[in-house]
Amino acid sequence: MSRGRLKRLVVASLWLVAFLAMFSQLRADSVKQDAPPPPPPAGPGQGPPTPRPTDIAKHLEDVRRHLNATRGRDDDSNRVLGVAQRVLQRAEQQVKAKDYFSADRSIGAADAFLHVAEHADHLVEGPKGPVPRQPEIADHLQHVYFRLQQADFFSLTSRDPDGKELSLMARKFYEESRKQYEVGNWFGADEYAKSADDLLRGLENLAQAAAPGPSLPPRPR
Amino acid sequence: MSGVKDLFQSRFQLQLFLILVSATSVAALSVLLIWDSVHNAERFVIGDMGSQMNTALSELGRQFTYRATSDSSWKDLPIAARDVSLRGISEVVLRSYPGVEGGFYENGTFIGYAFPTHDNPSAKTEVPSAERSVIEDVIHDALGNNAAQRLLPSGSELVLVSALRIPDQNAVVWAMQRRSRQNATTGRRMLLVALLLGALISVGGTLQMALSLRRGVSEIQDGLASLEGDFDFTIPPATGELGEISNAINRMAAIRKKLEEELRREDRLRVVGRTVAGFAHEIRNPLNGIRLSMQVLEQRMKKGQVQPSDLTVVIGEVDRMDALLTDLLAFRNTKKVEASIVDVLPIIQRCIELARPKQGDVSITSCAPDQSPEIKAVVDPGRLTQAILNLLLNAVEASGPNGHVVVTIRKVPGRVEIEVQDSGPGLGEEQRRHIFEAFYTTKPNGTGLGLAVSRQLVTEMGGDLYHANSSEGARFVVVVPAAGSDA
Numbered sequence: 001m002s003r004g005r006l007k008r009l010v011v012a013s014l015w016l017v018a019f020l021a022m023f024s025q026l027r028a029d030s031v032k033q034d035a036p037p038p039p040p041p042a043g044p045g046q047g048p049p050t051p052r053p054t055d056i057a058k059h060l061e062d063v064r065r066h067l068n069a070t071r072g073r074d075d076d077s078n079r080v081l082g083v084a085q086r087v088l089q090r091a092e093q094q095v096k097a098k099d100y101f102s103a104d105r106s107i108g109a110a111d112a113f114l115h116v117a118e119h120a121d122h123l124v125e126g127p128k129g130p131v132p133r134q135p136e137i138a139d140h141l142q143h144v145y146f147r148l149q150q151a152d153f154f155s156l157t158s159r160d161p162d163g164k165e166l167s168l169m170a171r172k173f174y175e176e177s178r179k180q181y182e183v184g185n186w187f188g189a190d191e192y193a194k195s196a197d198d199l200l201r202g203l204e205n206l207a208q209a210a211a212p213g214p215s216l217p218p219r220p221r
Numbered sequence: 222m223s224g225v226k227d228l229f230q231s232r233f234q235l236q237l238f239l240i241l242v243s244a245t246s247v248a249a250l251s252v253l254l255i256w257d258s259v260h261n262a263e264r265f266v267i268g269d270m271g272s273q274m275n276t277a278l279s280e281l282g283r284q285f286t287y288r289a290t291s292d293s294s295w296k297d298l299p300i301a302a303r304d305v306s307l308r309g310i311s312e313v314v315l316r317s318y319p320g321v322e323g324g325f326y327e328n329g330t331f332i333g334y335a336f337p338t339h340d341n342p343s344a345k346t347e348v349p350s351a352e353r354s355v356i357e358d359v360i361h362d363a364l365g366n367n368a369a370q371r372l373l374p375s376g377s378e379l380v381l382v383s384a385l386r387i388p389d390q391n392a393v394v395w396a397m398q399r400r401s402r403q404n405a406t407t408g409r410r411m412l413l414v415a416l417l418l419g420a421l422i423s424v425g426g427t428l429q430m431a432l433s434l435r436r437g438v439s440e441i442q443d444g445l446a447s448l449e450g451d452f453d454f455t456i457p458p459a460t461g462e463l464g465e466i467s468n469a470i471n472r473m474a475a476i477r478k479k480l481e482e483e484l485r486r487e488d489r490l491r492v493v494g495r496t497v498a499g500f501a502h503e504i505r506n507p508l509n510g511i512r513l514s515m516q517v518l519e520q521r522m523k524k525g526q527v528q529p530s531d532l533t534v535v536i537g538e539v540d541r542m543d544a545l546l547t548d549l550l551a552f553r554n555t556k557k558v559e560a561s562i563v564d565v566l567p568i569i570q571r572c573i574e575l576a577r578p579k580q581g582d583v584s585i586t587s588c589a590p591d592q593s594p595e596i597k598a599v600v601d602p603g604r605l606t607q608a609i610l611n612l613l614l615n616a617v618e619a620s621g622p623n624g625h626v627v628v629t630i631r632k633v634p635g636r637v638e639i640e641v642q643d644s645g646p647g648l649g650e651e652q653r654r655h656i657f658e659a660f661y662t663t664k665p666n667g668t669g670l671g672l673a674v675s676r677q678l679v680t681e682m683g684g685d686l687y688h689a690n691s692s693e694g695a696r697f698v699v700v701v702p703a704a705g706s707d708a
Contacts, residue, residue: 105302143287150309157305204309208302 051104053095060091060103063111070117073124076169077117080199083162084113087206094209105209112202119195123188131187140193141181144174147200158206170199240431244424251420255413263379266400270381271370274396277318278385281394284310285325285387300332307333312342315396323396324348326360326384352380352397359384360393377402437463444470452478492658499660499669503545507538514538548670558681562704563602564595565637569628572606576613583620585613587628596630597704598637600682605701608675608686612641612697615671618664619645619695636684637703643694653688672697 051059067085072078088110094103122128132140151170155163177192288306289296295303311324312335322336322345336345348356355373362369363384373380379402384395437459444456444467452474456467514534521527566589573585589596609628616626620643629640648656655661657676662669676686684701 101299101301143291146284146313149313153309153312154305157308204306207309208298208305211301211305 051100053098053100056095056100056104056107059111060088060095060107063107063114064088067110067114070114072117073120076172077120079165080113080116080169083166084110084117084202086162087113087160087202102209105205109202109205109209112198112205115198116195116202119191119198123191127187132190134181134186137181137186137189137193140190140197141174141177144177144193144196144200147197148174151200151203154200154203154207158203158210160203160206160210163203163206166199166203170196170203173199237431237435240427244427248420248424251417255417263402267372267379267381270379270398270400271383273318274321274323274370274381274383274398275385277315277321277323277396278383278394280314281310281323281325281396282385282387284314285392285394286390289390300327300330304332308335311335312337318396318398320400321396321398322349323394325392325394326357327392349397352382356382356384356395356397360395363393363395434463437461437467441467441470448474452481495661496659499662500545500549503660503668504542507542507545510538511535545668545670548668548674558601558604560599560601560682562597562599565598565600565605565630565639565701566596568600568602568605569609569630569639572609572613573628575606575610576617579614580617580626582623583617584625585617585628586625587630589630590632593632596632596637598701599704600684600701604678604682605699608678608699609639609641611671611675612699616641616643616645616695616697619643621645632703635703637701639699639701640689640696641699642691642696645694647691647693647695648688656688657686675699 067081067088070081072081087106091103091106091110094100094106148167148171151167155167160166173192173196177189177196180186180188180192285307288310295306298306307325311333315321315323315335316337319338322334322339324334325332331348334346334348336342339345352373355371359369359371359382362371363386367386368384370381370383373382378399380397380399382395382397384393386393440457440459441463444454447454448456448470454474455471458464459467511534514531518527518531518535521531569587573587576585613626613628617624620626624644626644627640627642629638629642631638631640652663657672658669659673660669661673672686679686679699679701682701684699686697686699689696689698
């Protein structure tokens, strides 16, 4: 093999190596682009699983039955029961749309509003068991006072048309509870505090129902 | 007086010095504090941020615990639902802590994030991505140590991240706050600059007050010194408390001047009254003598028995009146004093010689300082001779038979003292008080002008004549300025 021919062969080999290296890099890039997207950042999409559809349906039926059996004692009770009825209907639609997370939270809200009406019944019927003691009611009132400050946030987040009215009603119950506490009517103070607390719990559930539900798990690489 | 003034001035200067030292110390301390504070301002701000965030974290943790324990099913809710509940807590709690954002961390997940005091809180729904990894590090530290805090290195901002493990809950509460470095220190710097200015103003004010006080006191001191010799002097008006003192002194001086004038007027009236009475008395005696002589002359003329001796008494009395008038003129002598430096020893000798015809059996001796051939004084020789001769004649007369008079010449710094001591009965209290008044006399035939004239003559030469206490007889001292003295 002549010297010039050897030189040409070496140069050609070098060009070949360079070409192959460049090709392999391009190949690697194209393989990367084909890979699945990175998982979403850790956030509210994880945690305990949403209840199963059958459990949700059963819960919905229970609440509906309970709601149908309950009659409002006063205007506030009737108003709250009306909201509960509406929220329950929305839950049914959410079930149909397979939005089980929102449906579960909406049912929870209706259940909480139902309890508000029950407290109105208790106030009329009087105590049937032991009444909480003064320090417990004071603690509860402290907690309700803090929750009242959350009402605007929940109302805003829920985007519910009755959110503002329910906030004001919770405030009214809280103030009534304070009055009963000041005159030493522990039973009345307890029931009104529970009414306010349940109203706020309902609002919280409505806000949760409006939150984006659990996101899908990340795709495998 | 000057000693007291010096003492007062030195004490005042000491006080001024102490005030200066105190003011300088205060100023230096202020500067030191300011320097220290400016350098520690950032640390102070970080401490304040940390304290604020710790309180917020405790409150968040407490509310989390209450939420978790008051509803047993809450923990089983999907994390999306619990996120809303915890955001409700963060929104309310962090509303009281301006600039603080934060939330919870549970099972490797950020949850319940809120930044309610942000300019646009609805836009702030996610944990800030730039600091996310640091926040996670701090949270992991808190999981191991219950609490953790970290200051993020940042150019223009102070970013502090704190995390606290919630007791009995598998969760951590975290918070983050950022503050501008400039804002953190500017306010404090301004406050400290104001403090420095205040310190400087107070130092300046103290100095000004001290100097003003010093000037005011000095003016009062000078004024008091001037008032000693000049009743018409008025201390310049001043403001403030020193001004009130000056005004009070001026009022006192005015009252004193008025009283002094009244006293002088009364004194003059008294002296004039006594002078007139004495003069009348002295004139009446010779006039009576002349009248009696003239009556005798009249009777003798009727009888034709007039003799030349009858007029002798009249002439004697007229001479006596002439002598009286001569003394009176000497008392108010308008002749100019011709003082010169002379040796007083010859003058004293001449006076002794002049008194010899009247001395009788009274001895006169003179004592001069040893080794002093001459004692020079600034005097008018004629006036000094007249004054000393008066004193000598009085002393001879007062000494009585076999008495003795001693003339002593002393040279003391700035003056020459000539003392005339007799061996007579001396002067009583009442006599000492009036002895130099015109027409006051204790002698039956005296005019009462001798001592008054003598004192007048001596004082006109710049000297003095006074009576000194003595255990034996009377002692009068003539003081004249010594040669070479300023007086």
